[in-house]
Amino acid sequence: MNEEMRELERRSRAAFDKSVESQDAATRSRLARARADAFKQLQRRPVAGPALWIPAGAAAAALVATVLWQREEGLPAVAQVETTVGALEDLDLMAAGDDFDLLGEDPGFYAWADEQTSDGVG
Amino acid sequence: MQEEHVNCSATLSATLSLGRCDGLREDTVDRERALDRFLAGIERRAFRIACIALRDRAEAEDTVQDAMISLVRSYGRHPEDQWRPLFYRILRNRITDFQRRRKVRRAVMAWWPGQETDEEAPDPFESAVDPRGRPDEVLEGEELLARIEELLAGMSSRQREAFLLRNFEGLDVAQAALAMGCSEGSVKTHYFRAMQALNGALGEWKK
Numbered sequence: 001m002n003e004e005m006r007e008l009e010r011r012s013r014a015a016f017d018k019s020v021e022s023q024d025a026a027t028r029s030r031l032a033r034a035r036a037d038a039f040k041q042l043q044r045r046p047v048a049g050p051a052l053w054i055p056a057g058a059a060a061a062a063l064v065a066t067v068l069w070q071r072e073e074g075l076p077a078v079a080q081v082e083t084t085v086g087a088l089e090d091l092d093l094m095a096a097g098d099d100f101d102l103l104g105e106d107p108g109f110y111a112w113a114d115e116q117t118s119d120g121v122g
Numbered sequence: 123m124q125e126e127h128v129n130c131s132a133t134l135s136a137t138l139s140l141g142r143c144d145g146l147r148e149d150t151v152d153r154e155r156a157l158d159r160f161l162a163g164i165e166r167r168a169f170r171i172a173c174i175a176l177r178d179r180a181e182a183e184d185t186v187q188d189a190m191i192s193l194v195r196s197y198g199r200h201p202e203d204q205w206r207p208l209f210y211r212i213l214r215n216r217i218t219d220f221q222r223r224r225k226v227r228r229a230v231m232a233w234w235p236g237q238e239t240d241e242e243a244p245d246p247f248e249s250a251v252d253p254r255g256r257p258d259e260v261l262e263g264e265e266l267l268a269r270i271e272e273l274l275a276g277m278s279s280r281q282r283e284a285f286l287l288r289n290f291e292g293l294d295v296a297q298a299a300l301a302m303g304c305s306e307g308s309v310k311t312h313y314f315r316a317m318q319a320l321n322g323a324l325g326e327w328k329k
Contacts, residue, residue, distance in 0.1 A: 001314065005321050009289055012320070015267040016290045020166050027179075031165045034187035038161070038194045039154060 157198050160205050161190055168213055171286050174271050175217045185216040192216075210287060210301035218279070266324075273323050277316060280304075284312035285320070 001009075165186060172182035189212040197208050274282045280302070287298040288309070298313075299306045 001317060005317050008321050008324065009317065011266060012270055013289055013292075015263050015270075016170065018263060019267055020170050023166055023170070027169065028166065030183060031169055031186065032162070034183065035158065035161045035165060035190055037187065038190040039158065041191055042154075042194050042198075 153198055156202060157194055157205070160202070161193070161209075164206065164209060165190070167291060168209070171290060172213060172217060174274060174286060174290075175282065176220055177271075177275065181220050185213060185220055188216045189213040204300075207293065207297040207300040210291065210293065210297075211303065214283060214301060214303075221279075269324065270320060273320055274316075277319060278312075280308075280312045281316040281319070284309055285316040288313045289317075 168189070169182055169186050172185045173179055176182050176185065189209060192212045193205065193209050197205070197212075200208060274285060277285075283302050284298065287293045287301055288295070293301060295306045295309050298309045302309060
């Protein structure tokens with residue numbers, strides 16, 4: 001990077017810093033409130049109540065039906081076990097109620113993980 | 123005698139476990155305080171960066187709040203030196219989500235008969251030519267930043283991210299790579315290209 005670009009780097013950073021320092025009080029206050037809300041949400045993390053168990057129960061019933069149906073189709077015993085364990089892990093993830101933005105977090109990782117699973121079964 | 127021994131063990135065990143609980147509680151409180159300090163120190167810069175990336179203050183506030191919640195909820199137990207790149211990784215993902223949603227909304231609105239897409243309409247104040255800005259002047263402060271924001275909006279998202287994280291937020295190459303989810307070499311390339319583009323476009327203002 002040449003001297004001209006370094007100078008631009010320095011000037012643009014100084015301009016940005018100044019714009020941060022000169023933020024108005026209302027914005028600062030809203031940001032502080034947002035931070036406080038983030039900690040409040042941590043204190044009242046949702047506990048799995050009956051409402052959550054109804055769809056989870058329905059999903060579990062559907063899962064059992066699928067497994068039974070697949071057994072009818074004559075999958076090998078090992079594949080059946082792996083399918084069931086994998087599906088139960090998926091169900092567990094969904095029932096945890098955590099942030100579920102999987103693709104948003106790291107698409108490369110999930111593509112890799114999918115390949116690993118496929119390799120294991122096939 | 124035997125019973126006494128059992129009782130003493132039980133008391134000691136309870137005391138120890140209570141002590142452990144207190145220790146854990148203290149540890150949690152310390153962590154929360156440290157997280158609070160960290161977020162307080164970063165929130166204003168993060169908001170400005172989100173504003174530049176999204177060009178919408180309300181959406182920027184929402185993304186920063188979402189990123190705070192996500193960091194506090196899911197990554198608070200990570201070592202403190204990882205919080206900054208992790209926070210910016212989350213913020214980057216939220217910004218991308220907002221941008222995708224905005225694109226879908228625009229596509230739907232374009233298909234909907236008789237609906238105006240007011241988001242597309244340029245803000246007359248923003249698009250007005252600033253009479254103070256002339257090529258023979260050295261651009262500084264707000265004017266320089268406004269011009270850079272315009273230029274960043276026209277860059278690829280990777281170049282924009284590299285510039286915002288490296289130059290404005292001051293992350294080093296390794297931290298920026300973690301935040302952007304790419305290699306360090308890729309960060310260097312994107313950052314250099316962004317700087318080159320800015321330098322080229324702003325050249326006329328530096329004479």
